[in-house]
Amino acid sequence: MYIGVDCGTQSTKVVVVDVEAGRLLGEASRAHRLDEGENGRREQQPGDWIAAFREAFKAAVTQARVDPQQVRAIGVSGQQHGMVALDEAGEPVYPAKLWCDTETAAENADLVARLGGEAGCLEKLGLVLQTGYTASKVAWLRAHHPERYRRIATLLLPHDYLNFWLTGERVAEAGDASGTGYFDTHRRCWRHDVLAEVAPELDAEQVLPRLIEAEQPAGVVRPALARELGLRDDVLVASGGGDNMLGAIGTGNIAPGLVTLSLGTSGTVCAYSERPVVAEDAMVANFCASSGGWLPLICTMNVTSATNRVRELFGLDVAGFNERVAHAPIGAEGVTTLPFFNGERVPALPQATGSFLGLNSVNTTSANLCRAVVESATFGMRYGLERLGPLAEGASQIRLIGGGARSPVWRQMVADITGTPVVCPQITDAAALGGALQAAWCDRRATTSLASLCERLVHLDPGASAEPQPASVEAYHRVYARYRDALHRHHAIPHN
Template sequence: MYLGLDLGTSGVKAMLMDGDQKVIGSGHGALNVSRPHSGWSEQAPQDWISACEEAISGLKAQFPKELAAVKGIGLSGHMHGATLIDAEDKVLRPCILWNDTRSHQEAATLDADPRFRALTGNIVFPGFTAPKLVWVKNNEPEVFGKVAKVLLPKDYLRLWLTGEYLSDMSDSAGTSWLDTGKRAWSSDLLDATGLSERQMPGLVEGTEQAGTLRAELASKWGLGANVVVAGGAGDNAASACGMGTVAEGHAFVSLGTSGVLFAANGSYLPKPESAVHAFCHALPNTWHQMGVILSATDALNWYSGISGQSAGNLTAELGNELQAPTGVTFLPYLSGERTPHNDAAIRGAFIGLGHDSSRAVLTQAVLEGVSFAIRDSLEALKSAGTSLSRVTAIGGGSRSRYWLASIATALGIPVDVPADGDFGAAFGAARLGLIAATGADPVSVCSAPATEAVVEPVSALQDGYEAAYQRYRALYPAIKSIQH
């Protein structure tokens, strides 16, 4: 048996899988996000441990014998979080999360240093880890002075699980400290932020062994000795392992809290000016590119709260057939945007509202706005040398066939819907746990699921969608001139 632990923004998922990759069951522990100021987003690392304990306790209650047979554990987690611990492994402050934009000025300063783009292959985004540490240095110097280790969120869980300070390449590539081509920490970039390599965790590949489960926890959960913990992956790379998106030309679109258009690459293809992320993949000697938008299902959930209707009811109200754009446009920049704008200050908008703009019209605009934001990422990937012929849909938003039809039509390529099953980050993490524990071939293990259905672009609406997309594109500079 193999266990995948996925630390998400809203909870920890623990998934149990057997040696044939059949999912046995899963447990869950909920998490909340603290937003003490505008643009801030934090979590207490101790809450991750509590949620992990809750998730595993749920598994143990249902599947005690199967849990006892676990030989390998894989880890996945939300990226970029700054988890700061002192010399006694005590947490110094709440973790600053991936969607926190307080360090936008620090990010701009680092990005102006040409070494960062040259070595990391990426813009220094405000959500990345390095500018957060500069913000702490500038605003909380007493905390900065006590930092013994900087850990990414899932690697704080690893410390609790194993006692080891280790991270994998895919997650570390999102810090702005990794030489992404060489897959090694850059002492120059660390020095530029007032840090040194001794404050970083050691680096491993996602498929490698990265510690063993502490005896205390193994006993508590009823596991045996020498349970291997894999290097694991950042959440998107872990999802790619779960989806089998590991070979060049394979891609997925993820409709989660954020939205991701992810393409696996056989070589390192950085183009920072496109705002495409070029990161190490979880498998050795592979890389990936992705466009990231900050509000995908988050945008629909925001509108759900405003309208007093559940997200499911809102999308059901649109029916099953994709509708032509109405002229109402939604910009989903609720907490800024990454690809392609790298703009932490921009905020969202509805444009074109009229007396006839019903709730359903606004729902349609929200879904289209996210679809057009993903189209922006597709255009950015094209400019970075990656062309896609189809994508596979994952994430909670992918349950809406209407939304998938909107995305297919906006992108102009088919969207594959995988057969029933959970192939997300927890499943990918469990696969990495299997590989680390058994030495199995990573590409063979990380196969793609069967396709249940294909959502094709609606050809009759493509001209209307193209016109609506061009209108969407024109609105960003217009509202930027007002908001900045």
């Protein structure tokens, strides 16, 4: 048996997978609290992730009806970019600032300038620093909380922190490390000189975790924790990775030709590449994959986070919200949303706010506002697909994951807006499944390939697919053009 874990923004999920039978036996999740404040502050307490893991693990194992002694390895996926700064005792010096935190926009702009602008970032890192990345969070802590900054002994990402709690080892792998902003994504190594620009007082050799390969173990579960969880004393913990990297594994996106699109709290579009990508567009992140290779990626910050704002505004449950969306026409009778409630990364608008445009006395209905926010969140994903260029243009299929993928109306909308067939994996918690697959790969790396494991466990759901409808595709071309006009008018984003 193998355990997959996904520590996301809203919850930690745990799945129990039987590789031999090719089945998921049990799953559970426990919610986290998100602390939000002015200026785009979004933080969480790392201790909440541990509490959620403990509860979700026990619930998933109970549901699976398995003896924890059968577990051979654990793989952890985590929300990318979060800053987990630890002191000498391994305790956080400050709450984890998350991927969606935009309070550090000024520090990010300063770092980009000091690294030589976009060209300098691309040369040193293979990507352009974004406000959501870890680097500006460390610089922000240095500027605003110098006494806490001076206590930093280790810099980890959320999944690295859970691995550290599980094993006592401070390690990292290339996929998640790609999003720190002080990692060379072409050469797959830390950039000590860049960290020196971010945090000149810190010794990179001391504070950065040891890098391991994707198929290598981070360590074994600590004896005391193994006893608490009912595990054997030799359970491996795989390298793990960022949620996007493990989500790609969980959809079988480990070879060229597929696109994974996630309708989660944020939205991501990624496509596997066997070589690092030299992107023409600075918004394309040349991340490494957690399966070897690379995973060029686009991330938007407002997907279910935006739709849930509107759903809750009208006091609707998910079913009621989806019903309103389905009853409004394509284009929401002229209502356009710029759904930037969390600022935005793609396009780069960290200080942007949300807007509803085109409202009049006839079209201001709950159905139209619900539909407009879903359409506009999806337009943001199409904008991201266009940035990926040939990697996405050659894809014959989009594999759709995340909470939004459970909605038939949203699946059809993605197919119509992108003009591409859409299908969902049977296991929609792809990042948690990816963690379990990577755990099995780590345990069996001498005899079993990751590709064979994906073939055994990544099954598509023909009942959760959608083909683009020509009339709707044509209608959405016009509505998307209206959305792009709004981006241009309100945020000076060019049409190209």
